Amino acid sequence: MSPGSQLSNAQSSGIHTAGQPRDVLVVGGGVVGLACARALSLAGHAVVLVERHGLLGSETSSRNSEVVHAGIYYPTESLKTRLCVEGRARLLAFCAAERVPHRLCGKLIVATEDDERPALDGIEARAAAAGPEVPLQRWTAAQVRARAPAVRAVEALWSAGTGIVDGHAFMHRLRVRAEALGALVLLRHTVVGVRPGAGGEGYHVTLQAADAGHETHRFDAVVNAAGHGANAVAALVGLDAGRVPQQIPVKGSYFTLAGAAPADTLVYPVPRPNLVGLGTHLTLDLGGRARLGPDVELDAPPFDHTVDPARRARFAQAARRFLPALREDDLQPDYSGFRPKLATDRFADFYLAEHRAEGLPGWVNLLGIESPGLTASLAIAARVCQLLDA
Numbered sequence: 029m030s031p032g033s034q035l036s037n038a039q040s041s042g043i044h045t046a047g048q049p050r051d052v053l054v055v056g057g058g059v060v061g062l063a064c065a066r067a068l069s070l071a072g073h074a075v076v077l078v079e080r081h082g083l084l085g086s087e088t089s090s091r092n093s094e095v096v097h098a099g100i101y102y103p104t105e106s107l108k109t110r111l112c113v114e115g116r117a118r119l120l121a122f123c124a125a126e127r128v129p130h131r132l133c134g135k136l137i138v139a140t141e142d143d144e145r146p147a148l149d150g151i152e153a154r155a156a157a158a159g160p161e162v163p164l165q166r167w168t169a170a171q172v173r174a175r176a177p178a179v180r181a182v183e184a185l186w187s188a189g190t191g192i193v194d195g196h197a198f199m200h201r202l203r204v205r206a207e208a209l210g211a212l213v214l215l216r217h218t219v220v221g222v223r224p225g226a227g228g229e230g231y232h233v234t235l236q237a238a239d240a241g242h243e244t245h246r247f248d249a250v251v252n253a254a255g256h257g258a259n260a261v262a263a264l265v266g267l268d269a270g271r272v273p274q275q276i277p278v279k280g281s282y283f284t285l286a287g288a289a290p291a292d293t294l295v296y297p298v299p300r301p302n303l304v305g306l307g308t309h310l311t312l313d314l315g316g317r318a319r320l321g322p323d324v325e326l327d328a329p330p331f332d333h334t335v336d337p338a339r340r341a342r343f344a345q346a347a348r349r350f351l352p353a354l355r356e357d358d359l360q361p362d363y364s365g366f367r368p369k370l371a372t373d374r375f376a377d378f379y380l381a382e383h384r385a386e387g388l389p390g391w392v393n394l395l396g397i398e399s400p401g402l403t404a405s406l407a408i409a410a411r412v413c414q415l416l417d418a
């Protein structure tokens with residue numbers, strides 16, 4: 029069967045009203061698009077997901093720290109906090125049910141100098157305001173030493189609820205679940221054109237298949253979860269700069285640490301005030317391998333993923349604040365990822381919007397889905413379902 033006929037079979041027919049099953053196109057096969065495809069299929073919609081690459085999750089979703097965040101850092105009422113807290117609970121339940129490897133290894137946020145203690149107060153207060161789902165403990169230097177002898181701190185916050193997850197296994201199970209519910213996942217299909225139907229009746233979307241030319245199909249609704257491609261996809265329907273926020277790709281590189289991990293928990297410095305990144309930190313993977321990163325490189329050429337070995341000294345210097353025994357020679361360049369940021373000089377929240385008010389009912393844009401987007405993905409998907417049923 030050709031992709032085109034598969035696609036027609038996956039679609040329902042007729043025009044639908046709010047709350048009824050609809051033909052929904054999800055653009056982007058990263059973790060957010062996959063979570064949306066599963067949730068929309070569960071809600072009874074006929075879902076087609078298109079991904080331009082031959083592999084799902086091969087952009088930002090496979091270039092991150094795989095940390096299950098607890099929702100500590102961001103303004104209490106922001107989507108980043110609320111969807112992170114809700115998404116973490118959903119993610120842990122999903123991982124348990126679907127046997128996705130994960131571990132609640134905990135996280136230390138360390139003050140290494142006395143003048144960083146007020147920053148710990150601020151994080152503690154924000155976590156308390158976020159509610160009981162975001163518990164933090166204040167630890168003395170002695171408590172830190174007892175838990176992680178190689179880590180130097182004058183004081184710290186301990187987040188027992190932070191963990192790590194196998195992001196690829198998570199995405200695989202989302203795909204399996206979505207397909208079991210009838211979703212059609214098309215790889216090597218790029219959205220290249222969109223024409224809104226007359227009278228708000230859906231969208232005629234042109235797909236470029238890697239091996240089969242163009243095809244145009246009609247959908248009742250479109251979820252634009254195209255990550256770094258999301259502004260370009262939004263522009264196809266007329267939502268260009270000035271009408272929706274524009275994403276700025278900001279590079280973050282990682283270095284692996286040779287030998288045994290210096291701690292069996294995640295270790296983060298106190299973040300800098302503008303929150304461009306959380307500060308070069310120690311993360312672990314599920315195999316126990318340690319790495320440092322991501323840093324923040326504002327002027328890197330977009331999507332050049334090379335990790336410059338010359339950054340090693342800067343990494344070592346940043347990490348030695350809390351890992352004093354770290355040797356520069358133990359650091360090896362690893363991978364990098366680009367954050368789709370909406371601002372680089374201030375906090376900017378996730379952008380989730382249905383564009384009915386602009387005459388585009390059923391068109392949902394997801395922009396600025398940087399960290400904690402992996403943690404929040406299942407909550408973002410639940411919100412998308414609400415937006416489409418509103």
Ligand SMILES: Cc1cc2nc3c(=O)[nH]c(=O)nc-3n(C[C@H](O)[C@H](O)[C@H](O)COP(=O)(O)OP(=O)(O)OC[C@H]3O[C@@H](n4cnc5c(N)ncnc54)[C@H](O)[C@@H]3O)c2cc1C
Pocket residue numbers: 055056057058059060061062078079080081084085086087088089090091092093094095096097217218219220253254255256257258261280322364365366367368397398399400401402403404
């Ligand atoms: C360095 C770094 C570290 C991070 N660490 C964490 C962390 O520890 N914990 C956490 O919770 N989050 C973390 N994040 C954030 C998390 O990785 C992202 O929020 C998440 O992966 C975003 O997923 P996505 O599906 O929106 O985007 P993507 O994974 O980028 O997926 C979008 C997909 O859309 C496809 N696409 C684009 N245009 C088109 C088109 N026209 N047609 C068809 N397909 C198209 C792309 O090929 C891509 O596969 C981190 C991010 C970075 C960069």
